[in-house]
Every structure is written in C-alpha cells, then in structure tokens.
Amino acid sequence: MSRIDESREFIPVRIAVLTVSDTRTLAEDRSGDTLVGRIDAAGHTLADRRILPDERDQIAAQLRAWCADPSVDVIISTGGTGLTGRDVSVEAHRDVYEKEIDAFGTVFTMVSMQKIGTSAIQSRATAGVAQGTYLFALPGSPGACKDAWDEILVKQLDYRHMPCNFVEIFPRLEEHKQRTKG
Template structure:
C-alpha cells in the first residue's frame, strides 16, 4: 500500500466564555498550539460570550468561508443555564456526528470517571465544514485533540479519517 502524505486543514477556533479574555484563554491557547504542532493552519480565532445567537452566527460565517475546513469551539458545553454552545452548534448542523460525543465520553471516563456525564461535547457538519464543540477545561480540550481530533484530522490515519471525506461533505449542494 502506498503511504499517504499529510494534508493540512484550515481550522477556526472559538472560545465561548463570559469570564475569559485573550490573556486567560488557556484552552484556546492549548488548541491553537496543538493545531500548529500537527501542521494544520489556524485560519481564524475569536472569543464570544455565552450567547446562542452570536455563537451560531459565528459558526455559520465560518461554514460559509471557503478558507475554513473545521471549526472548533471550547466552552459552554456544560449543564448550567448559560451553557448554550451545544444548542448553537445544533442550530447550524446539517448532520450530527453522534459517535464523536460517544467517543469523547469514553476518553473522558478514562480520565475523570463518571464526571464525564456532565459534558455535552458534540460534533457535526454544515456546508462542507466540520464543527466540534469541546468543553472549556484545558484537560478536556487536550483529551479531545490528542485522542480523537488529531487522528481524525490526519489524512494518513487509517482505516479512515475526516480529511479523506472532506471534499464530499457538500456533494448534496452541488448541481447535478
């Protein structure tokens, strides 16, 4: 079998927080560092407050940008009243990647036990763009990247990965 070459993807990063600014964005910084270390491009980065409409609007804008392949958010996936990131993501999704939440829970269980039930990490697809909502803790972001996203966003990962089907995510929108 011929060895595949690496294909970098363009990733937008959104931190959702009512309390963190650029100086305190440890989870965003961790993800940005891992994106660069993996050889991908950080195409955009933003911080928004916990506002469902604003989060959904930012995700839609990134989905419509042909220079962005993946959008990852961190924060707002918990159970409190102001945690609305998951709802904002689902407002945008055309298809949900149900197994992402399941695999994230399995990974989290190995690290934090039954406390993993408190996360609502999610993934989906819209307009040919992958979207992932990760918890706001740097440990959860590290786990999601190191155990799931780094591999699935690497074209060399076998037997399959997100990158190899990226060109076909929007095939339903093309003219026949």
C-alpha cells in the same frame, strides 16, 4: 486497528478556534491556547480565533460565518457544553448543523471516563457538519481540549490516519448539492 499510513501525504487543514466564555480574555484563554498549540504542532493552520460570550445567537452567527468562509475547513469551539443555564454552545452548534456526528460525543465520553471517571457524564461535547465544514464543541477546560485533540481530533484530521478519517471525505460533504445529469 488505527494507524498512520506514511505512504500518504499529510494534508494540512485550516481550523478556526472559538472560545465561549463570559469572563475570559485572550490573555486568559488556556483552553484556546491548548488547541492552538496542538493545531500548530500537528502541522495544521490556524484560520481564525475568537472569544464570544455565552450567547446562543452570537455563537451560531460566528459558526455560520466561518462555515461560509472558504478559508475555514474545521471549527473547534471550547466552553459552554455543560449543564448550567449559560451553557448554550451545544444548542448554537445544533442550530447550524446539517448533520450531527453522533459518535463524537460517545467517543469523547469514553476518553473522558478514563481521565475523570463518571464526571464525564456532565459533558455534552458534540460535532457536526455544515456547508462542508466540520464543527466540534468541546468543554471549556484545557484538559478536555487536550484529551479531545490528542485522542480523537489529531487522528481524524490527519489524511494519513487509517482505516478512515474526516479529511478524506471533505470532497463528498456537499455532494448532495451537486446536480445530477438527466
């Protein structure tokens, strides 16, 4: 069963938050605020925060810029994961991923089922890795952001979480780019 190994030192990660919305401003961004508050409370660092409209190319460009930025370890976006025509965050994320973390969406659905029942089927939460950076696309509601953070991300972004976590494999995310001796 999962647990925190207190003998391991906590390693803060640098997290960028992107809210995807055609209508929200920073003053009205409750989902972004939810994530920022939890990032801070967990001891991590807010690397950057932005709001962009539901435009696939703009979202993907911002994700790529953060992936290329050595001061960003993790990107969490909120919004644009639903089923409507303007919901393009998932597609933008997949434009950027080198590898998808398939089980993230499954685990998020399991968590959501406990909170909202079969309405969880309408979410397309996703995650992946690009350029050694983790990317997570969450639904746009504060409740979904709270659930994803409290039930999944706070644990997987904590180096002390056992039996395994995302932080401990940071150094190996780009090992395929290392040259072999020969």
